[in-house]
Structures are given as structure tokens and as C-alpha cells.
Amino acid sequence: xxxxxxxxxxxxxxxKSKLGEAIFYTLERWAGLCRYADTGFVEISNNxxxxxxxxxxxxxxxxxFAGSMEGGKTATILLSIVETCKRLKINPIEYLRDVFTRxxxxxxxxxxxxxxxxxxxxxxxxx
Numbered sequence: 001x002x003x004x005x006x007x008x009x010x011x012x013x014x015x016k017s018k019l020g021e022a023i024f025y026t027l028e029r030w031a032g033l034c035r036y037a038d039t040g041f042v043e044i045s046n047n048x049x050x051x052x053x054x055x056x057x058x059x060x061x062x063x064x065f066a067g068s069m070e071g072g073k074t075a076t077i078l079l080s081i082v083e084t085c086k087r088l089k090i091n092p093i094e095y096l097r098d099v100f101t102r103x104x105x106x107x108x109x110x111x112x113x114x115x116x117x118x119x120x121x122x123x124x125x126x127x
Contacts, residue, residue, distance in 0.1 A: 003030060052083040084116045
């Protein structure tokens with residue numbers, strides 16, 4: 001219903017007018033808007049994601065000469081894991097301590113158990 005109205009108004013609204021720009025903006029993002037409306041878990045914005053990478057973006061200049069390419073790759077992986085833990089409300093220190101303690105004695109078939117969301121699910125089962 002809204003899409004039909006937007007498509008009708010798109011034909012008469014001037015492209016550079018505020019209404020024309022709003023219609024164009026909405027129709028360009030229609031699939032994402034429908035995905036948001038059809039699911040209960042998709043966020044309307046990516047603000048949480050942007051907030052989680054802000055420390056990395058701000059630190060990028062400070063870290064420019066602080067190591068090698070391999071060190072940068074390692075830092076990126078660790079920061080990604082820490083931000084994932086924060087998003088899942090996992091204490092990153094507790095998670096990393098447990099993973100670094102148990103990982104050396106684990107088989108390759110158990111490696112998926114160390115992904116933060118699966119690790120949390122296993123921890124909740126233990127309780």
C-alpha cells in the first residue's frame with residue numbers, strides 16, 4: 001500500500017524537491033525496509049555496528065606504525081572477537097581466558113564450540 005502510493009507520487013513529484021528526494025530514498029531502500037518490517041530481530045539502523053567499530057577507527061592512526069601486517073591482522077581478529085563478546089553480553093576476558101585454556105587440548109572437531117555465540121550457549125547449558 002505504501003509502496004503503491006510512493007510509486008504513484010514518484011511520477012508527479014519533482015526529483016529535486018524534498019518530496020521527490022524522500023520518495024527516491026525510500027524506494028531505493030525498499031527491500032531493506034521490508035526485511036526490517038518482516039522480521040523481529042533485524043535492527044532498523046546499523047548504529048550498534050558503527051558504535052562497535054568506532055574504537056578501531058579512532059585508533060587506526062595511532063596503530064599505523066605499531067607493528068607488522070601480521071600484527072595488524074592479529075589485532076583485527078582479537079578486536080572483532082572482543083566486540084562480538086560485548087554484543088552478546090559476554091565478558092571478553094572470561095571468554096578469552098577459557099578459550100586460551102581449553103583450545104590447546106581440544107580436537108579440530110570441537111573448534112566451532114569456541115565461536116562466541118556457541119560458547120555462550122554451552123556455558124548456559126552448564127548452569
